[in-house]
Each structure stands twice: as C-alpha cells, then as structure tokens.
Amino acid sequence: MNLAIDPEARRMPAKVAACRFDALESQAIFKVMLDTTSRPGLILDLPRRIVDRIPSALAPLVVLADVETRVHVIDTPTFAWSEAVTSATGARPAQLNKADLIAVPADGREHLTSIFTFAHPGSAFSPESGARLMIGVNDIRSHGTSDSAGVELVIRGPGVEGERGLCIDGLTEADVNAWRTTNSRFPAGIDVWLTTEAGRIVAIPRSSRLDVVATWPTQERK
Amino acid sequence: MNTPLLQQVLDRTTPVDDSPASHLEVNFGLLDEYSKREIRRAILTAVAVPGYQVPFGSREMPVARGWGSGGLQISLAIVGPYDVVKVIDQGDDEGVNAVNLRRLIVSSTGIPESTTPEDSTLIQTRHRIPEDPLDERHTLVLQVPVPEPLRGVERDMRELARMHAEADYARMWVSLYEDKVRNGVITRTTGYPCLVNGRYVIATTPIPRWDVPRLHRSRFLALFGAGREKRIYAVPPHTDVEPLTFEDVPFEVEVTPGASCRTCSSTESFLVEIPGATAGDGGHWVCSDSDWCRRNRERLQHPSRGDRS
Amino acid sequence: MGYAAARGGLKAIEAAERLVARERVLGESQWLESKQMIEKLRLAVDRVMGEGGLWDEHLAASALRQAEGDPIEAAHLLRSYRSTLPRLAYTTPVDVDDLTVLRRIVPAFRNPPGPQLLGRTTDYTGRLLDTDDETSQRTAAEKMAAFIEENVTISKAIDGDAEPTDIRQPRRLLDLLRDLDAVVDRRRTDDPEPFDITRHPARPPATRSARLATMARAETGALVNVWYRNILGPDGYLHEITLGEVRHGRLPVTVIHPLTGDPVSISDVRVTEVEAIEDLNGIDEDRGRFDVGYGLCFGHNEKKAIAMANLDIACERDKGRSFLEQSILLTTDGLDASGFLEHLKLPHYVTFRSMMERKAAIRQFQENT
C-alpha cells in the first residue's frame, strides 16, 4: 500500500471537495446550461469560482450527476478526475457507450471522433436516454477570423433565429461528421456542451442542424 | 433534558452561510438538491427535443397535484437568487392559486416578485400567456393538467408512446377532419394541439387559442410542467409551433365582435365575460390579463407617463 | 355594497387560513397530542404512513392533526415533507421471512404450521357503536387491563424458555405449498434492480417491482375499488382467491454501517403482509398448480394488503391484455386522484370562455345549414 505517498491520492480529497457545488453554484451553472441549450450556438460564461477550481468541462457534468446517472469522465494527464467526480456526486462510472453523462476535459481530449460515434443516442421511445457530452476545447468564437483554428459551423434549428455561426478551435471536421451521424435519427441523439478553460460555454443540442463551412488546422494544445 | 454542552456542539455544526438566501429556513427553492438535479435533467432534454414529453420523477409539492405542482417544480428547479417572479392564474396576479404559488416561490427563495412582465424574469402561469410581448429575459413556465394531446383518440399508453415515437399522428388528423365535417368548425377550445418543430404534437396546456400564436417562433423559452402526469416538455425560442388545421380551415382565435374591456376599453386583449347579475343585465367583458389592463388604463388616463407604472 | 371583497387574493387566503388555524388549534377541546393519535387513532396514522410512503409515526400524527383528520390530505403533507429530505441510503434488502408477527392468520388451513394468532383485532367483535361515556368505557377497559395483567406471566429467565423463533417468525404457507409442489415456481435468480417510482414515473408496460411499489403507497380506497371492479365490474370476472396468510408484524430496517461495512438494524417498521393463492384456470396456465400474489404495505392495513396481493396476481395473469396494469399504475395514487379532482375548484373562466366561444361558433354553423 503506497497510497499514502501517491501524490495523486493526496490531492484527491481537495479535488473531491472542488467537485461539490452548493445549491446556488449548482443553480448558476444549470441556468447557463439552460440558456445555452435554449439558444444553440450562443456563447455564455460559466461562473468564475467554478472554472477556477475544476476543468470547465466537468462543471456541467457535476451539476447533473448523481447516484441515478452513469458517467464517463476522461482523466487528464495530470489527474484522475473520474474518481473525484464519482466520489463527489455518487454517480456510477460507466463505459463510454453506456454513460448518460460524458466529460472530456480540454487536456484529456483524444479520440474525440470515437466519443461522438459511440456515445449512446437513446431511442425514439426514450430520447431522454441519449447521452450528454461536455467537451473542453481550446477556443470558442462566434465567427472565424484569419487566425482561426478548428472548424467553423453554421447552426440552424430550434432556438436559433435564422442561423448562427460558431467557430470551434478543438474540433475537426471528422468529429463533426461523427457527431452528425450519431444525431441522424432524431429524436434519438446526443446533446453537447463545449467549454473553454476561460469558462466560455456553448450548447449544441440534438435538435440543431450543423453545417461545416470552413476548417483550419487545430492549434497545438497549450 | 438539559444538555448545554451537547447543544453547543450541535450549534457549531449549523453552517455559516453568507449567501443571499442565508436567512431562509428551508432549502433554497424548497426541493432538496437531488430532486432539482433530476428535474433539471428532464428540462434540458425537453429543450433539446422540442415538444417531447420527458418523463420525470415528479415530487410531491406543498400544493395539490393539479394545482400547478409541475410548474412549481420547474420554477423551483430553475430559479436563482437574481430572478424576479411573476405568477398568474387566468391572467390574474391576484388569482387565489397564483397568490399561493407565488408565496411558496418567494418564501423559499427570498427573491422579489412583480406583476409586470417588464420587471420579471420568471413567469409561472396557468391558462394564459401575458398580453405583453415577452423576450429573451423571460422564461415562461406553464402549468399543465393533461399533457397528452392524443388521449382523446387513444387510451392505451403503450400505443400512445408508439404514436409519438413514430410521429404517427394520422388518427389525430382524422379526428380533426371528422370534427370539421360534423360541426362545421374545429371545436377544440383551449389546449389546442400544435405541431412543434415539425415533429411532436403537443397540448398547449389549456391556454386559449388566442395565446397559441404567441408560442410560434417566440423570443422566450416556454417550459411546460405536468406534475401529476409526471411529464415536462418545452418550446425553445424561435421554434415553429403550428396549430393542427387544414389548408382551407384557418386557425381561429376567440373573438366576440363588439366586445371591449369595461375597465380599459381594449379590444385587443383576451377578454373574459362577467355575466350580469340579473336576467335583464347583459353583463360585460374585462381583460383576463389584469396587470396589462391596469397599465393600459393608466396609459390612456396619463399618456405622458409612458408604459411603466 | 353588501360586502367589500378586497381586491387581492392574498388577503382572502390569509383570512381563510386564520379561520382554519383558530379552530384546529384552539376550539373548545384539548390540544390533540401526537402520542394520543399514535395510540388511539393507530389505524389512521398507519394509513397515512402507507399512503404517504414515509414511515414516521410522529410526523404522520402531526400531519393527521394538521389535516383535521383527512387521511389523504395528511398523506399529502407527509409526501411534500419528504420532497425536502435527502435520501441518505437504501436499506439492505430485507427478507420478509424476518417479519416478527403481531398477528397471523392462515385462512387456507385449519391448523397450519405455526400459530393462528389473532393479535389485536376487532374482526370477530360485533360492530356495535359504543355510546357509553368516558367513565364507563374507562371502567370497562381497566377491567380488561387487569385481566391481562393476571394472565400474563412473564418469564424472568433470559435463556432457556424464550419462545422459539418459529412462533414469532412462523414458516410461511407459500413454503409449505412449495414442499407439496402445489405452486408454480416463479423464483428468479437474476435479482433485477427494483424500479424506483419516486424517481421515474411507472407507466405500462412496467416491471412487477414498479407495480408492487405503486400499490404499497396507493390510496386504500382506490386499491380496494380497483380490486372490486376487477372482480365484479364490467371488465372483471368473479374468480376464487384464497388467502394463504395475513400477517401484521415488525420488519427490521437494516443499513450498511459505513465504518464496519456490515449490515446493522437501526429500527423496525410495522407492516401488513398478505399471500393470495390463485386457482389457475386459464387455457395457457398450469392447471395442476396454484399461483400466488403478494401484498405488503406500511402499518396495519389489511384491506390494502389483501387488495394488493390479489391485484398482483391478477396483473401477472392478465399479461397486459387489459387495462388493469394501467389502472393500477395511473389511478390508485391518492394524491394524484384527489389533487386532480380538487383542482376543478380552481378558476377556469379563461378555458370556459374559450368553450363558450366555440359553442357559439357551432350553433351559428347549425343555424346556417
């Protein structure tokens, strides 16, 4: 037993505590999630005090996770967040294709295409069993510029008046194609929140229609 | 039993809270966090799948089921310390049920209340949408007694689930057609069935047909809560809400030619009838939205004061 | 003006509340102690706990007092109280064989293994209204208490003469029938997770655990009515059920001790348990054997447990052919039914105005054609 000297184990209690939100923190995060889901592509900010203490992609997951939910949290190279999240929330860890809630922190972002492919979309009889994905990306902007990276999307559908542009540094066209394939059997589908480490957040629920209008190479991870 | 030392330990464990809700004697928003999480998950699915009735583990509320327990659960799951709440029943802020629900929300959150949509962020309602145009700031929470629009054409819940899953609304159309043929008009009154986002048929609670067009491509989010039936559904902003009707049968809202509000003279609001006390007295009409009516009257009396009161 | 109705529902509501509060708390009589209700209105308190789905005698008694004796209203108070509480744990699965009987009758046999124990019951007492005053009722009750004292001899020794557990925890009749190979064996080994009706709405087709949980907190009268309708109503048929057992007793509440990891029993609840033996006579059924339905609910409430056991097996045999399951899941909850019924008292003038408008439109069409 070398747990006592494992530096990660020592950090665990503080990280578990960081994953516990009080009633007002939970409400504030949920409200941002509700507002972004109601207006796909609209960029809002997560509460500062939350993104200061945990990877921003975990915040929307922790708010919804409890003993009733199965979660799949990707660990980062520096910390086993999965354990911290399940200890704090009581949620059960699950395989990717069985999870209700999936979080991919920005610095744990690999194999994103397969995550979009294998996340569970539910069925027409129970759309509510479709997975929710929270993904950390490098940057989110409302439109592309000359120094952009990643993909530029156009979003149409409920919550969007006409169309809305969105530029995501951290997604590839292959990711978006996998995502669109998983969402091709609406009302089955997955709902996605993208976050940045600065705490910006945007939602793209399954009701949104996505088109890739430009692509750039994704920037190196910082 | 006199136990001062034990009491001391007990007092020490009462958390010191400096939040805006610290003076409350109940959980912020009454519900425990566990319940809120489940309701919140259902709300997010409802918004992501417009018009789909999301099942949820409806909690028993301090109001009877059928008295707005579904709407109340939504309101308490989304309300925050910076919201301002307006509650109406039949359009009236002073309706007995509206008063009761508003008291519960305010006393369990400490947030301010208002009767004016302009000043409100969270509007819970039974049977009406306020006359004032609502916008991005507003979330409209509607209380729903019977969420299933197909109940009149199918009684078996297993079959109802299939019809929604397959978007098989043929029998609904047949029933509307038969109605039209038999009665000359579509006789549906309130809660008129509408197709949301071209996919799901919903019951528009029992709001009058008058209010239905205001759900179509609205600027606000509308959340529908049916506590007894344990269902939540939603119409996000900028979403198509089309009343089911036929090409040659225009959708009709309630209009009574010649009627105007006795209080503010409006002919452009939803009016309700106040019957005469005696046989000879023909009665009169008043606005159902009492706060709008009050402001409309003041605007007419003091045009310089503008819209606010 | 004959009266001045203040504009403002709040004032009227507060005035109405004051009238209730004054009578309920003051009046001419004594304060109704919770303890008094737990002792003397025992069955009402038990019913409230069962229909409220929450075991706590003191809270249930408080609810009953606040509800002025209306059990459905009291169950509602209890249920909305539970909405504010966190769920701290699940008990370890309690085996109902651990029930310690306070009453146990076996209608199916004259002399079953274990006692025919009447316990505390008025089943065999004439339903004669006792109009005697308190003094005479007290005198009579004191005589009975004295009789009990004279006839009870409590053994002093702790070991040796304690009653064997097979008397307080008699073997169930179902096991006897199994020994005789007289009952269809439906025992499962896969141990499915029980359906949680407080977290998800139970809708047909549902699991058996969802039906049992729904019936366990159903309104007593509603459950009795669904049962009766299933027997004699337009959609039912008369069939013979024999009650295997009716028990009232205590079940342990056992949770995992977080520091030892072992189960510990922290308390007891009283429950009523029923086994209903069904004569299988369907063409696709095993005519050579019986099947058994099961009922269990909080407190002493035999009507409810019997209806539940009967409906359990009726639903099992129905296999979704009729609306029985939908009736059980959707119409037996006291709060749902009474809440919806009572909401009709709320203002409906907006919807009524809309209906009036359509009536006029239809009449106009009729006149024009």
Added chain:
Amino acid sequence: MDRNRRSELLARANSSELTAMAEAFLSRRSIAEEIQVVNPPEVGMVMMQVREPVCKERFHLGEVVVTRAEVAVAGVRGWAMRSGTDRETTLAAALLDACAEHDVELAAEVQALCERTADRIAADERREWEELRATAVSFEELD
C-alpha cells in the same frame, strides 16, 4: 459486544439516557477539546428495499425517516443512525460510539448503557409475546 451490535443498540436506546451520558462525556476536557463533527446530524430518509417471497424480487416498500451523524474524537470516528428526526440524540449516539472506540473507560460505560437497552428490548418482547399468545387459536387435533 461488537461495534455493529453497539450501533444497533445506540440506535434504539432511550433518548434521555443517551443525551445524559453524552453530556457527561463532554464535560471531560479530554473529550470536549478533541471532538470534531465529521457529518453534522442530518434528517433524511432511507429507502426500504424488501425481498418478496413469490419471485424473490426486490421492491421499494417506502421510505423511513432517519437522522444520521458522524463525529470523531481525537481522530477516532463514531457513527449513528436513528429513526425519527431527533438531531441532538443522534449526535449523542455518534459521540458515544466514538468515545467507546477511543477510550476503554468510556467504552465500559457505553457498553453498560447498551446492555441495559438490550435487556429492556428483550423484556418488552417477552411481555409482548405473553400478551399475544393468549390470542392464538388452538385446535386440538385427534391423533
């Protein structure tokens, strides 16, 4: 008496006995200075799962109101869960549990309290049965 049994008896002990003993323990400096409340007494529910006999299936019977607390004395943890809503008594029970683990002398006092509780429960059950057994219907069967 093992720790599990002690918790069972602390859960069923008289409220006044528990709080009086906790008060006495707290008056000792060694306890008062070392007590730490790990989880303050919290009123909540436990969902009662039962396994029925026909299909051996589990189902939810309903919830039971309980109060739970956890304290530590000099780092030694004590836990209690009691039915009902009495936070003070539950805190007292958790404190006695921790003290019994922490200190041999106090353990003896807690043990004595638990034994009194066990005796009372056994006596109540014997009396209950003596009263009930008179209601048993006996049929003489001919052999």
